[in-house]
Amino acid sequence: MESSSxxxxxxxxxxxxxxxxxxxxxxxxxxxxxxFLNGLMPGRLDATLDGGLFGFTERYRLQLRLDDxxxxxxxxxxxxxxxxxxxxxxxxNGKGCGMVTDWESVQELLEGLGAAISRxxxxxxxxxxxxxxxxxxxxxxxxAFINRGRNPELDTQGSWHESGHKGRTMYVGKLKHGxxxxxxxxxxxxxxxxxxxxxFEVRLGNRDRVIPLSVLTNPDEAFxxxxxxxxxxxxxxxxxxxxxxxxxxxxxxxxxxxxRRCFGAHAHQAMEATGCTAGDLIEEVRVHRMPRKLDxxxxxxxxxWPELQxxxxxxxx
Numbered sequence: 001m002e003s004s005s006x007x008x009x010x011x012x013x014x015x016x017x018x019x020x021x022x023x024x025x026x027x028x029x030x031x032x033x034x035x036f037l038n039g040l041m042p043g044r045l046d047a048t049l050d051g052g053l054f055g056f057t058e059r060y061r062l063q064l065r066l067d068d069x070x071x072x073x074x075x076x077x078x079x080x081x082x083x084x085x086x087x088x089x090x091x092x093n094g095k096g097c098g099m100v101t102d103w104e105s106v107q108e109l110l111e112g113l114g115a116a117i118s119r120x121x122x123x124x125x126x127x128x129x130x131x132x133x134x135x136x137x138x139x140x141x142x143x144a145f146i147n148r149g150r151n152p153e154l155d156t157q158g159s160w161h162e163s164g165h166k167g168r169t170m171y172v173g174k175l176k177h178g179x180x181x182x183x184x185x186x187x188x189x190x191x192x193x194x195x196x197x198x199x200f201e202v203r204l205g206n207r208d209r210v211i212p213l214s215v216l217t218n219p220d221e222a223f224x225x226x227x228x229x230x231x232x233x234x235x236x237x238x239x240x241x242x243x244x245x246x247x248x249x250x251x252x253x254x255x256x257x258x259x260r261r262c263f264g265a266h267a268h269q270a271m272e273a274t275g276c277t278a279g280d281l282i283e284e285v286r287v288h289r290m291p292r293k294l295d296x297x298x299x300x301x302x303x304x305w306p307e308l309q310x311x312x313x314x315x316x317x
Contacts, residue, residue, distance in 0.1 A: 013234045014219035016103065017201065018121035019075075019092040023113040026088065030060055030077055033090070040106060041099045043067060047077060056089060057081040064099060074099055090115070107216040117211040122202045122223045124233065125186065129196025131233055133168045136183040136200070144229035145172050145181075152227075158184070172227065178207035181227055190251055192311065200233065202226040253311035255291065 026033070030047060038045035047060040056078035064072045074096030078089040090110075092100070100106060110117075126132070137156075139145065145152055152173040159166045167188030173180040180203050187195020202223050204211055215222040224230045267281060276284075 014122045014124045014202075014223040016092075016097045016100070016120065016216060016219055017094050017123040018119060018203075019090070019097060019117065019216075020119040021090045021110050021115045021117050022087050023090075023110070023115035024088070025079070025086050026113050030079070033077060034060075034062070036109060037062070040102045041074070041096075042101070043099075045074070052081070053078040053091075054089065055081050055083045062096065064096075072099070089118075094121075103216045107213050110213050110216075115213070116206065117204075117213065117215065118206045120204050120211055120215055120222075122204070122215070122219045122226075124200045124223060126198045126200070127196075129198055131200065132196070132198050133170055133183050133185060136170055136172075136181075136229075139229040140170075140172060145227050147228065159188075175203055175205055176207070178205045178209055179203070179226060181230075191257075192253070200230070202230070251291070 034045055034047045041064060043064045043066040046063050046065065048063065049058060050061045051059050053059040053076060057080035058078060060077045061073060062075045062077065064074045066072065072095055075092040078091070140154055143151060155171040156169070158168040160168050167185035169182065169184035171180055171182055182201045182203060184199055186199040187197030204222070204226070220234055224234060270276065270281060271278065
């Protein structure tokens with residue numbers, strides 16, 4: 001199956017969207033590791049001890065403070081516990097991966113630590129629906145996911161009935177077996193009911209396989225190598241910055257639409273009753289931090305007010 005909008009590419013289309021890596025206790029301290037990671041992200045990275053994780057008795061939550069004062073949780077460092085026999089864990093969540101500016105240095109760090117990747121997610125976005133959930137299902141039905149003579153297990157979730165608007169998801173394979181593909185309607189997940197944005201996400205685990213550290217700097221190769229069906233997809237995929245901007249637009253528009261619906265009349269009455277200006281009212285209710293659901297990397301990508309306004313208008317219809 002070929003996309004009509006395929007174009008040549010010069011940079012990776014697949015992006016790292018989650019990373020778990022384990023390694024033996026290093027010579028550096030937790031805060032030394034945090035300082036190194038801080039050099040690969042904007043803002044200031046802090047570590048706070050908070051409970052345990054995956055059998056590790058100590059978990060340090062990694063929180064990034066951006067220049068505007070916003071705080072974003074980007075992952076964790078975990079250690080301790082008899083079952084872990086001296087190992088450490090570095091975890092970067094989706095937001096944390098989106099803030100990394102130098103994956104080559106991350107790879108070099110993990111190589112120096114003798115680390116092993118236990119989980120990595122690779123995401124590829126089709127903002128205009130160049131490949132859709134329906135296309136993925138067709139590929140499955142025609143045997144394009146067959147590997148070693150077997151078709152992987154298929155599972156579908158979400159609004160598959162024509163009246164549904166919350167988006168559809170399909171899973172090929174099982175993560176407990178070490179590999180799965182998740183295809184879902186990302187735009188609709190973000191509250192954009194007319195969006196064709198679809199995400200293909202390969203999730204790799206280390207069960208019965210060694211995930212090479214080179215996946216961090218060559219995610220495209222790992223993505224297409226996961227299933228035969230994915231080999232022709234990448235040329236049509238969106239670059240990272242347009243994807244970040246689209247995600248920010250959807251999240252903000254959805255929130256502002258519902259803010260107007262729920263509290264627009266209150267704002268109007270406050271201005272009518274007190275004579276305050278719109279600027280005064282905004283400053284009174286404005287909170288100077290980043291919403292939890294907003295990916296900070298999308299803010300860096302830039303978004304124009306007319307784009308956001310147009311998306312809000314689409315939600316009204």
